[in-house]
Amino acid sequence: MEPCTPRRGLLTLAIETSCDDTCVAILEKQKSGFARLHFNEKITSDNRAFRGVHPLVAVASHSENLAPLVQKALRSLPSPVGIRPSQDVNSDGQTILVDGRPRLRPDFISVTRGPGMASNLATGLNHAKGLAVAWDVPLLAVNHMQAHALTPRLVSALEAEKLAFKPKNEEDASSQQPQSPQFPFLSLLVSGGHTMLVHSKSLNDHAILAESINIAVGDMIDKCARLIIPSDILSADTSDSGAYGPIFEEFAFPGSTESASYDYNYTPPARRADEIKRFDSGQGWVLTPPLHLKGMGEEAASQFEFAGLNGHVQKLITLRSDMDVDSRRVLARATMTLVFEHLTTRLVFALQSNNNKSRKRNKIGTVVLSGGVASNKFLRHVVRKLLDARGLTDIEVIAPPVALCTDNAAMIAWTAMEMYEDGWRSDLDILTMRKWPLDPKAEGGGILDASGWYRVPMPKE
Template sequence: MFRICPKSMHFARPNVRRPGFCVHGHVAMAIRHYKVLAIETSCDDTCVAVLDRRENGAAPQILTHLKETLDSQRDGGIIPTRAHLHHQRTIGPLVNRALQETKSRDDIELICVTRGPGMPGSLSGGLDFAKGLAVAWNKPLVGVHHMLGHLLIPRMQSNGAAPSFPFVSLLVSGGHTLVVLSRSLGQHEILCDTIDIAVGDSLDKCAREIGIRGNMIAKNMESFINENLDEATSGASPMNLPSPLRNQNGRMNVQKFSFAPFLTAVRQHLERDLHSYSERERRSMAFQIQESLFDHLITKLRLVITMQPDIFSQVKHLVCSGGVGANKRLQEKLQTEFSDFFDSFYYPELELCTDNAVMIGWAGIEINENLGLTTELGVSPVKKWPLTELLTVEGWICR
């Protein structure tokens, strides 16, 4: 048996006891305490969290936060079929462990899972499992936009109070590089995007060219630089790195990012066998690569601010989130360069910057409580899902 929200014509199950209002203003029943199971499988991390939504007005407590990462070091990158198998093998045991650790098997009232964007095979591993649990437990499901999770996670500690809307986010990861204006929970505008690859992807590929290895290559390069800053800043092996999309030949500056040229420049710089470079030279190259990529981020963000003064006269909060957002050097440069434009800067804790299930759980809570939405059980993963189309994608249920 279903009832229909007359303005949206979306179906909703009756008696779903969730707090808040639907996007069309219909009142939903409020409750004060519930637990949330959250799942994130958009790429190569299988992530599970259980959140305790203790009461209205208090931030949820993280009861457990688990992650299993595919070891892709030997492959030189993520192979989608291996990532899919990784999620298939790990999602069940990880969820079972989370429920056992928190003694929450009978207490989950809401299931939140990444629906997109991401690799379809990876997304399906978590989404299908979450749909199965929603059926078995007869609990509501919320399919969450991955980048919305990164964008909203700084609000969790204040229980959604700060940063307050409107605010601007610099979302920087291996798959996305965006400047987003968030006017409200459901209304987002992309102010700047990349025309080629993401900053995290460029960092990984450039780091691999100079011999950095590991699962989190950009993070490993940051550590390599910080091991000896004197060597890193020595100027050994000076590189000719680009400043993409700048004013050249009379062309106007472009409000876009471009990170592919950095990889080309690094390859052109390596004129001899990598083993012939000293560690000092490699550390200096790593520092120059990281600085140049971050300078490009700074330059383009500053251009966006300059070109749209009406927007930024109203915006006083900057969020920097996503895996690259955990980089301390980037955080330092942002605060140095933009302290005159923003009153507050928000950076998630290190473990909440990279892909994680906590951010999916919190975004699901906000969507469910403030917009009154859940997700149909027949939805499929969304490989490409612009934030600007957050609420127009098929499958939302309005209570």
């Protein structure tokens, strides 16, 4: 069994192929906790003809683009210090040749194992296994949703490195800086395939407090966008992804995506009665908030529901197919408002419930917004405004940069870094996991209940 030997820094190459994005990253992390992203790129399959992700098109895109993207990434590996190209760079096993030049060999390979589309995941996992065998390094196959939850910790490490930290002495340089946010914290993980409120207690201990009982919020937004946005605006879009969330946001609030101080003219609901109040357009139609007939007990607070509102919008557009652009924009804003308030009210309940019961060290002080939908600026605005309206002004709300909200390999690299430093490794015979719960209490168990993990002895400090 390979020992976990101490060193100043760690280097990994990461692959993410859980859906339609082919992603590769190279991340370096110092023992101090600071990180540097040497490479982070992705190629998204062209799904426009299908108005959504087509599995066969996505897996073909992975097969076509992953190897060239890995080859491109290798050119960004750090160069070893003090070694000339003419030297035998493989004599110490720590370097590889890339385009005839010596580069540092990654210490391990990171990859997404699940959850996601099985064939897509397999493309990335098989590439990762091949690299791990070729370079004789460990494999770390991680949980995609765990990576979304930990993304703000990656961001804090990258930002710390950008501050050009200069240690006063060697002891300062080797001391571990605490990652932010520190456990425990809550994560609202919102994407096209997942909607869940997660209580992250530690690296591998994540309890699901609420999740969707039907479709995911990102899926619902995409469906509503295709119904509400006029076809000429959709056809003019140049996006290759087939994801309509960003177009929907800009259509609902023109100019908001480019403005740092956009005025949404939004007033949060002050009470439960306001939360469940129907939206009256004044144009002869209304929208009903999700789960408006349920109270806010523990059962209702553990559920997100989006199919009902999606069906209501579909019926409304069918009956009013001649709705003009201004009316469609009102509908888009109302739909987005009801959806985001529905998400946030469950978050408010969880914060109040936990912090009323917990001792000081277990109180939640940070909320993480992550996943593709978290890139929506109006969602961030609604969460902050509603928390403030309910007296939760001291809760910090963190959302990664847009590029790190959507699927990316950098978050996979970071999660693998944390797992690696905790001693975890993955067997080479593991298979993909289409479903892989975060919560240890869920059916099938949590992160560490998956087969194929082993742990190496940790070095003594």
